[in-house]
Amino acid sequence: MNKQYDVVIVGTGVAGLYGALQFDxxxxxxxxxxxxxxxxxxxxxxxxxxxxxxxxxxxxxxHKEDTLIAGKYKNNPMAIDVLVTEGPADVLKLRELGVEFDTDENGKMLSTLEAGHSRHRIVHHKDFTGKAITDILIATAKKKKNIDFVEEALVFSVDKADNGFYLGILKDGRVSQVGCSYCILATGGIGRVYKYTTNSAIATGDGIALAKKMGATIKHLSRIQFHPTAFAAEHNRERFLISEAVRGEGAVLLNCNGQRFAFDYDVRGELAPRDVVSNAIMLESAKTSSEDFYLDITDKQPSFLRNRFPMIYERCLDEGIDITRDRIPVFPCQHYLMGGIDVDLMARTSIDRLYAAGECSHTGVHGANRLASNSLLEALVFSRRAATDIMCRMQRGEQGTLGNAPQLTSPQGVPLHKGIRTEIRSILQSCYFVIPKPELFPDSLKRLQEIDKDLKATNYELTSDYIEAKSLAAVALTILEEVTAKQNAGEEI
Ligand SMILES: Cc1cc2nc3c(=O)[nH]c(=O)nc-3n(C[C@H](O)[C@H](O)[C@H](O)COP(=O)(O)OP(=O)(O)OC[C@H]3O[C@@H](n4cnc5c(N)ncnc54)[C@H](O)[C@@H]3O)c2cc1C
Known part of the structure; x- marks a missing residue:
């Protein structure tokens, strides 16, 4: 693959793909x-x-005010202004590209309500909006002659060259290099650093670890959102989400005794922001000495539920739960990262020509807690802005001049011992879940430092398992360093 590009985008989520489609x-x-x-x-x-x-x-x-309230006013107001004023045009652009948002009989886009929103403003495609969008973006990008796609290829290094970057890529067990004038990291979240998460298997924080190694500023990695209502099945690491929209449509949250309790903790009840509802569940769990919680939406018409939530309906049926008749077992789990690679309003990182967009980035939009359904919007708006900025620079003649490529990494080495990833996951799950346990921080930090050191110092065989373990260790360590520093400074964790 040893080729040179104007732009390399790492990631084929909404941020990577929508960004790619903005270039001429x-x-x-x-x-x-x-x-x-x-x-x-x-x-x-x-x-x-x-x-x-x-x-x-x-x-x-x-929309700005709701975002600030959910984010506890720790957001960057300028980033929110950009989000809420420019975002609608990006959503309409998706529709132009062919994304079929649900509409009424007159073709007007339907908007629903979600927790923390004061108005009905969430547009959707049934209950699989993300797939509806990515299917269209992938198909559109693959048709473009100026966009090359490489799948099943793991970026394991990004090195600054004179005026650009060389990326190391592992594909089919072989190592190659690609050069570029500009690089956009759109590598998504970090969910796999937890035992239970709603995130897909790719969410190992690689982009954040790569950016950190390059010296880019990383901010607020300990701002992690736990979703209150993931389907509670012990056998699944990737927990299936029972979307906020289900509560938006009237589902109530019940404890092990079948009692509603959300209003005991917040006047907004089930529709309070995610952190509030997650906290309520954990406190109620301590009170009832039980982890059994349920969502109940059985008072709605079965035909409405099957039509409005077809995916949730089917997934729950697979687990033996008919949501039209049964209560849905739920419990909080890791869901979203508010912090990440720090970027400005044009998605520029602290390293010249390196950009970050989507969940791996920190724009400041979300503050301490993301408002539901703001992240796809953020991915659209700021990936477009990254592309705009890069094109301006290229029009000014700022193409990259790359020096000599660094020596190719050898994939040979000793095999990674089993259990590292599991250990990292259980450390964070134990000490930094919904309600942190500061008494566990010192030992957890020490162990993570040992793991991180070993992964860096030992000549392990270059496999995806090893690369991802290194990312997970770097991410987990950064999170714990951050919370420990806060603890030492007497700040709220
Ligand atoms: C279950 C669930 C439901 C959600 N529902 C909503 C919702 O309704 N509304 C909303 O706004 N948000 C929602 N979110 C959050 C939102 O989906 C994500 O924040 C957003 O899609 C992230 O997009 P992204 O492009 O940044 O990353 P992703 O979509 O995660 O894409 C990351 C990409 O990076 C690639 N990648 C990562 N590391 C490497 C590497 N080392 N080398 C090569 N490639 C790499 C991956 O292969 C992947 O293509 C939900 C999230 C989950 C998990």
Whole structure:
């Protein structure tokens, strides 16, 4: 593959693909995914995208206010302004590209309500909005002559060259290199650093680990969102999400005694922001000494539920639960990362020519807690902005001049021992879940430092397992370093 591109985009989620489609036809682009292109968190998105498309009963200022409230006012207001004012046009662009958002009989896009939103503003495609979007984006990008696709290819290194980058890629057990003038990291989240997560298998924080190694600023990695209502099946590591929209449509949350309790913790009840509902469940769990919780939406018409939530209906049926008749067992799990590679309003990282967009980035939009359905919007808006900025620079003649390529890494080495990833996952699950356990921080930090050191110092065979273990260790360590520093400074964790 030893070729040179104007832009290499790592990631085929919404951020990577939508970004790729913003460039003009003269820009030659490589888009890389470490598994098949559709496997991403984007494809899993259910609820939809938040955007103010109808100003008769809504306003971007209200969307901003809801985002600030959910984020505990720790957001970057300028980033939110960009999000809420520019985002609607990006959503309409998706529709132009062929994404079939649900509409009423007059063709008007339907909007639903989700937790934390003061208006109905979530547009959706049934309950598999993410797949509806990524299918179209993948098909559109694959038709473009200026975009090359490489799937099942794992980026394991990014090295700054004179005026660009060389990326190391592992594909089919072989190592190759590709050069580029600009690089956009759109590598998604970190869910796999937890034992239970809603995230897909690709979510191992590779882009964040690569950026950190290059010296890019990483911010607020400990701002992690736990979704209150993932389907509670002990045998699944990737937990299936029972979307906020189910509560938006009226589902109630019950404890092990069949009692509603969400209003005991917050006046917004089941529709309070995710962190509030997750906290309520954990506190109620301590109170009842039980981890058995349920969502109940059986008072709605079965035909409505089957039509509105076809995927959730089918997935629950696979687990023996008929949501039209049965209560759905739920419990919180890791869902989203608010922090990440720090970027400015044009998605520029602290390293010249390196950009980041989507869940791996930190724009400041989400603050301490993401408002539901704001992340697909963020991925669209800021990946477009990254592309715009790069094209401006290229038009000014700022093409990259690459020096000599670094020596190719040899894939040979000693095999990685089993159990490392499991150990990292159980460390974070034990000490930094919904309600942190600071008393476990010192030992957890020490062990993560040992694991990280070993993974860096030992000449392990270059496999995807090893590369991802290294990313997980770097991410977990950064999270614990951050919370330990906060603890030492007497700040709220
Ligand atoms: C179950 C679920 C439901 C959700 N529902 C919603 C919702 O309704 N609304 C909403 O706004 N948000 C939702 N989210 C969040 C949202 O889907 C994600 O935040 C967003 O899609 C992230 O997009 P992304 O492009 O940044 O990353 P992803 O879509 O995760 O894509 C990451 C890409 O990076 C590639 N990659 C990673 N590392 C490497 C590497 N080392 N080498 C090569 N390629 C690499 C992967 O292969 C993948 O292609 C949901 C998330 C989940 C998990």
């Amino acid at each position: 036809d003269n820009t030659n682009i490589l888009v890389i995914s470490k598994r098949n292109a559709p496997l991403s968190n984007s494809s899993l998105a259910q609820g939809g995208i938040a955007a103010v498309l109808d100003r008769s009963n809504d306003d971007p200022r209200l």
